[in-house]
Every structure is written in structure tokens, then in C-alpha cells.
Amino acid sequence: MTTTDIVTIATRPRMERQPIRRLLARPEMGALVAALAVMIFFSLYTSNFMTLAGAGVWLESASTFGIMAVAVALLMIGGEFDLSAGVMTGFTALIVGVLTTNYGLNIWIAVVISLATALGVGALNGIIVMRTGLPSFIVTLGTFFVLAGIDLAVTKLITGQVSIQGMAKVPFYDTIQPLFGSSIRIGGGVFYISVLWWFLVTAIATWVLLRARAGNWIFAVGGALNSSRQVGVPIMKTKIGLFMTTAGAAWLVGMISLFRTSTVQANTGVGQEFIYIICAVVGGCLLTGGFGSAVGAALGALIYGMVFQGITFAQWDTNWLRTFLGAMLLLAVLLNHWVRTRAGGGR
Amino acid sequence: MSVNTTTTVPIVSVKNVGKRYGAINALSGVSTDVFAGEVTCVLGDNGAGKSTFIKMLAGAHAPSEGEMLLDGEPVTFSSPRAALDAGIATVYQDLAVVPLMPVWRNFFLGSELTKGWGPFRRLDVKQMKSITYTELDNMGIDLRDVDQPIGTLSGGERQCVAIARAVYFGARVLILDEPTAALGVKQSGVVLRYIARARDRGLGVVFITHNPHHAFPVGDRFLLLNRGTSLGDYAKSDITLGELTSLMAGGAELDSLAHELERSMGPDSAIVQELEKEAEELPEAAREEVPRPAAS
Numbered sequence: 001m002t003t004t005d006i007v008t009i010a011t012r013p014r015m016e017r018q019p020i021r022r023l024l025a026r027p028e029m030g031a032l033v034a035a036l037a038v039m040i041f042f043s044l045y046t047s048n049f050m051t052l053a054g055a056g057v058w059l060e061s062a063s064t065f066g067i068m069a070v071a072v073a074l075l076m077i078g079g080e081f082d083l084s085a086g087v088m089t090g091f092t093a094l095i096v097g098v099l100t101t102n103y104g105l106n107i108w109i110a111v112v113i114s115l116a117t118a119l120g121v122g123a124l125n126g127i128i129v130m131r132t133g134l135p136s137f138i139v140t141l142g143t144f145f146v147l148a149g150i151d152l153a154v155t156k157l158i159t160g161q162v163s164i165q166g167m168a169k170v171p172f173y174d175t176i177q178p179l180f181g182s183s184i185r186i187g188g189g190v191f192y193i194s195v196l197w198w199f200l201v202t203a204i205a206t207w208v209l210l211r212a213r214a215g216n217w218i219f220a221v222g223g224a225l226n227s228s229r230q231v232g233v234p235i236m237k238t239k240i241g242l243f244m245t246t247a248g249a250a251w252l253v254g255m256i257s258l259f260r261t262s263t264v265q266a267n268t269g270v271g272q273e274f275i276y277i278i279c280a281v282v283g284g285c286l287l288t289g290g291f292g293s294a295v296g297a298a299l300g301a302l303i304y305g306m307v308f309q310g311i312t313f314a315q316w317d318t319n320w321l322r323t324f325l326g327a328m329l330l331l332a333v334l335l336n337h338w339v340r341t342r343a344g345g346g347r
Numbered sequence: 348m349s350v351n352t353t354t355t356v357p358i359v360s361v362k363n364v365g366k367r368y369g370a371i372n373a374l375s376g377v378s379t380d381v382f383a384g385e386v387t388c389v390l391g392d393n394g395a396g397k398s399t400f401i402k403m404l405a406g407a408h409a410p411s412e413g414e415m416l417l418d419g420e421p422v423t424f425s426s427p428r429a430a431l432d433a434g435i436a437t438v439y440q441d442l443a444v445v446p447l448m449p450v451w452r453n454f455f456l457g458s459e460l461t462k463g464w465g466p467f468r469r470l471d472v473k474q475m476k477s478i479t480y481t482e483l484d485n486m487g488i489d490l491r492d493v494d495q496p497i498g499t500l501s502g503g504e505r506q507c508v509a510i511a512r513a514v515y516f517g518a519r520v521l522i523l524d525e526p527t528a529a530l531g532v533k534q535s536g537v538v539l540r541y542i543a544r545a546r547d548r549g550l551g552v553v554f555i556t557h558n559p560h561h562a563f564p565v566g567d568r569f570l571l572l573n574r575g576t577s578l579g580d581y582a583k584s585d586i587t588l589g590e591l592t593s594l595m596a597g598g599a600e601l602d603s604l605a606h607e608l609e610r611s612m613g614p615d616s617a618i619v620q621e622l623e624k625e626a627e628e629l630p631e632a633a634r635e636e637v638p639r640p641a642a643s
Contacts, residue, residue, distance in 0.1 A: 207469075211469045211470050211472070212468070212469055212470065213459045213461060213468075213470065215470075216448075216452055216455075216456060216459055216470065219445065219447070219448055219452070220445050220448065220452075220456055220457075223445035223446065223447045223448055224443075224444070224445040224446065226441065226443075227441060227442070227443040227444055227445055227456075228445065228456070228457070230439065230443040231443050231456050231457035231458075232428075232457035232458065233456060233457045290445065290447045290448075291447050
């Protein structure tokens with residue numbers, strides 16, 4: 001048997017993958033470049049953006065979106081959406097608020113119940129999506145509205161108001177508040193613990209994606225579900241786990257917002273689900289699944305935080321934020337499309 | 348090159364198997380053997396029952412009649428997993444790869460190697476990369492970069508990665524579902540070479556195809572299917588490429604097609620002339636073995 005053909009295909013001219021090319025093909029490259037550009041722009045344009053005080057403000061702003069964007073990115077890499085992620089942040093905070101202020105439950109127990117409920121709703125999302133084969137977009141749109149309705153109606157029914165008051169007076173509030181809402185002063189800036197949570201979540205997510213079996217499975221179920229099933233990837237476990245992770249992250253963000261402000265509105269989080277998706281896509285996630293990065297999503301959230309606060313520092317009309325986000329999203333999608341056709345999809 | 352078929356026990360032997368889906372008879376009376384170090388080709392046109400046949404071999408469907416022997420012992424597979432555990436691996440047309448994932452991740456997908464314990468159990472990336480490289484190298488595929496997405500490989504190369512994966516994970520019998528169907532001439536040649544490689548490593552290969560020109564050079568045994576029945580199970584010494592081709596093409600069917608077109612297009616039309624000529628050139632034996640389709 002000759003080996004001429006084998007040699008032919010081995011030496012066939014193909015994309016030579018120099019380090020630079022490889023770096024450019026990383027999903028988070030676009031977001032990194034954009035984040036640097038935004039940072040440099042506002043640093044030059046406004047005087048207080050690049051100070052410790054300014055950094056504390058935009059990091060805090062980015063942190064809660066960052067935690068959610070990273071979780072949503074994992075879910076999107078796994079090929080699914082979760083539109084209920086935004087309202088879930090309010091839902092979890094309201095559970096704690098109502099259980100403690102109205103029923104006098106121990107705050108630690110309330111926090112745990114809140115987490116369990118969130119994970120339950122996440123699992124339900126996952127089970128419905130996997131059992132019926134319906135698009136997660138529709139299923140979680142349903143969950144979104146159900147939860148949004150419950151948030152308003154139940155809060156009003158039980159407390160007679162549309163927000164929770166008096167959280168700070170709940171016994172043992174001070175034992176749990178530092179975990180989610182504390183801050184330290186460095187120079188003139190106030191840095192919240194949520195920033196640490198954000199970094200931690202990003203680091204764990206990155207490790208899982210790139211170095212754990214679960215990460216392999218996440219990429220696989222998002223990239224080619226049927227193939228994954230054929231080679232024995234536990235697709236149910238993986239996908240349901242992803243929905244639960246997103247719900248768990250929403251609980252974390254719910255706790256952060258509850259314990260930072262010691263109050264929560266019944267409509268908290270509504271409409272933010274799209275911002276998470278935008279951050280994930282700007283960070284290099286493909287809408288079709290199978291490609292993306294946690295660091296990218298965190299950078300996407302950083303861009304959001306910097307622009308959100310930068311516009312305020314520059315004293316522009318904050319309504320421009322949405323226009324900017326939309327433009328960023330379009331650019332990111334075009335860039336992703338280009339990268340995919342170059343690096344992955346085609347021959 | 349090939350093991351003497353009369354002295355060894357076939358790894359897999361099917362005897363008169365058939366499959367009914369309700370009232371529909373998808374397949375009946377099919378017998379063949381798969382020996383270690385041999386290639387058994389399953390040939391047939393669309394709808395001949397090839398996929399029903401491999402689904403039975405692969406454990407996806409249980410046969411409704413006949414029996415299957417594994418190493419001479421009767422066996423029934425309850426699931427594809429059971430067949431896989433018995434060493435029967437199937438490479439389907441979609442290859443079960445994830446295009447955007449690197450070659451090495453695809454190679455170990457679902458059976459990842461890990462190191463460490465508890466929450467720190469992590470992928471053994473170095474080990475997996477080196478095994479992927481070595482295994483592909485053993486199959487004669489020299490990929491310098493196992494980190495490239497598998498989607499950047501050509502169709503033939505992807506097919507070969509799928510074959511190498513099945514071999515590495517302990518397959519004794521490799522079922523290849525139309526591996527050359529979507530490939531060009533050159534790429535098909537590459538895949539045929541890898542089939543020969545797998546055979547030379549002692550695997551029993553079941554090669555499903557509708558192309559006798561692909562089957563004949565690598566095959567040791569040929570099972571011909573047509574409309575859910577077996578047209579015969581031939582050893583290579585009992586059949587020539589010409590006979591194989593005409594059996595596949597269905598000499599009698601070609602005849603009747605020519606007659607049919609004669610009525611609708613006129614006896615002088617180019618296509619009818621062509622068909623008649625082709626039918627005449629076929630060996631006589633081929634035309635008689637194929638039952639004439641019932642007049643409709």
C-alpha cells in the first residue's frame with residue numbers, strides 16, 4: 001500500500017496557524033479590543049473616569065451584569081437561551097424579602113430556600129426544553145412572564161406594596177450582608193464585593209469550560225447535539241445543569257442587589273435578560289451555540305459597565321446607551337460570523 | 348492479506364435475518380459473515396435495506412427473524428451501547444463529530460481522560476493530545492496540529508478521524524455507513540486506504556456503499572441487497588467487478604426502464620438507445636438473477 005495520498009493530504013496547503021492568527025481566532029479577542037478602546041476613549045474624554053473613584057463605579061456596574069453574562073454565555077455555548085434570567089434576579093431577592101420581613105423566617109434559611117427555588121425553576125426550564133424539544137427561547141419567554149407576574153402580584157398581595165422595605169431590621173441581617181453587599185475603600189474609590197464575585201465566577205466558568213469534562217460537553221451539546229448523543233455525552237444532564245447554573249447565578253445577583261441596597265423592587269431585573277445576551281455575544285458567543293468564552297462575556301459586561309457610567313461621566317443623555325449597545329451587538333455578530341466562516345464552519 | 352475464511356470463526360455472523368415494521372417487510376433472508384481482518388461490503392441502491400441491516404448489526408433495532416452470532420454464540424443487542432460494548436462500533440454518515448471543536452476534543456468526546464480528584468478532576472489535555480496524534484499517525488494521518496477545529500479538515504480526513512477513534516476505543520467490528528457517499532474521487536481513495544488500514548490491523552469491517560467500484564478493491568466478501576432481499580453473499584473469488592456492477596445496476600431493471608421510456612419518449616430518442624445498449628452489454632447471468640419488477 002503506497003502512502004502517496006496520505007502524504008498529499010498531510011502536506012496539503014491549509015491555513016497555517018501562526019500564533020497571531022490563533023490569537024485572533026480566540027472568541028474574546030473582539031471584546032478585548034473593544035473594551036480597551038472604550039476605556040481609552042472615556043479616560044481621555046472625561047477627567048474622573050480613570051480615577052479610583054470612577055473605576056469603583058464602573059466596576060460595580062459591570063459586576064452584576066458580568067456574573068449573569070458569564071452564566072448566560074455558558075448556556076449559549078450549550079446552545080440555549082434563558083430569557084427568564086433577568087426576572088429571576090428579582091424573583092430570588094423577593095423570596096428572601098417576603099420570607100424574612102413578612103413571615104419572620106431566619107434570613108439564612110430564607111436565602112437557602114431562595115437558592116433552592118431558583119435551581120428548581122432552572123431545572124424546570126431545562127426539563128421542559130429537553131423533553132419537548134421546543135426552542136428554549138419560547139419556553140423561557142413563558143417562564144419569564146410567569147415569574148414577572150408572580151413578582152408583582154404576590155409581592156403586592158402579601159406586602160401591599162411593590163417593593164420590600166425594612167430588610168435592614170431583620171435579625172441576623174448583619175451576619176449575611178457582608179457576604180453579598182460589603183465594600184472597601186481604596187483611595188477615593190468604593191469597591192464592592194460583587195466585583196470579587198464577578199472575577200470568581202468568571203475564573204470558575206473559564207476553568208470548567210476549558211479544563212473540565214463538563215466544559216467539553218457544553219461545547220459539544222451546543223455544537224452538534226446529535227453527534228454528542230451518539231458518542232455518549234450526557235446531554236440531558238449537561239443542558240439541565242446549564243439552566244440551573246444560570247438560575248444559580250441569578251440568585252447570586254439577586255442576593256447582591258438585595259444586600260447592597262437592603263431593598264428590592266417587584267420589577268427588578270425585567271428587561272435585563274437581553275443585556276446579558278448582548279454581553280455574551282459581544283464577548284464572542286455564537287447565537288447558534290458551540291462557540292464562545294466566559295472571559296469574553298465578562299469583557300462584554302465590562303464594556304457595558306464602562307459605557308453606562310462613561311456616558312454619565314461625560315454628561316451625555318443616558319438614553320444613548322441603548323443605541324450604543326445595539327450597534328455593539330451588530331458589530332459583534334458580524335465579527336463572529338466572519339471568524340466562524342474563517343476558522344470553524346467551512347473547509 | 349486476508350484471513351482464511353474457512354478455518355476461523357467469524358466475529359459476527361448473521362443467518363437469515365429479517366426485519367418487519369408492522370406489515371412492512373423491510374428486510375428478509377439476509378445472511379453474511381464478518382471475519383477479523385476482512386472487509387464485508389454491503390451493496391445496494393437506495394431503499395434496498397442497507398440502513399435496516401446496519402441498524403440491526405449496530406443494536407439499534409432487534410431483528411424480527413433469523414439470528415445473529417457473536418464469536419459463534421447467539422446474541423441479541425438491546426441497545427447501540429450493548430453492541431458497542433461487544434466491540435461493534437458504527438461510524439454514521441454524519442460521523443458524530445462537532446465541527447467547531449478541536450480534533451483532540453472530538454477524538455475523546457464522551458470518553459475524556461481525566462486526572463486529579465473530586466472538584467479538581469480535570470482533563471488530561473497533554474495525554475489526550477498525544478494519544479490523538481499517535482493514533483492518527485498509526486492510521487497514516489499526519490496532522491501536525493490536533494488543536495485545529497475538526498471542521499477545517501476535509502471530508503475524507505474527518506471520516507478517518509472517526510475511524511481512528513472507533514479503533515482506539517476497542518472496536519473489533521467497524522461498521523461504516525456510506526463513508527464515501529459525499530466524497531470526490533480522490534477523497535474516496537483516501538478513505539478506502541484507511542479502510543484497508545483498519546482491516547490490516549485485524550478489525551472486521553462492514554463497508555456499506557452503493558458504489559461497486561469503491562467496494563470491489565477493498566472487499567473480501569460482498570452482500571448484495573435489493574428491495575429488502577438478499578441477491579447473494581459472494582466471496583471475492585466468486586465474483587468479478589463486472590458482475591458486481593451489473594447486479595447492482597440491475598440488468599433486468601435497466602431493460603424494463605428502456606422499454607418504458609420507449610413508450611413515452613419514442614424508440615429513437617438518445618436516452619433509450621443508450622439504455623438499450625447498456626442493457627445488452629451486461630452479462631446474461633446478471634439479467635436473469637434479478638426478478639423483473641411487477642408491471643405497474
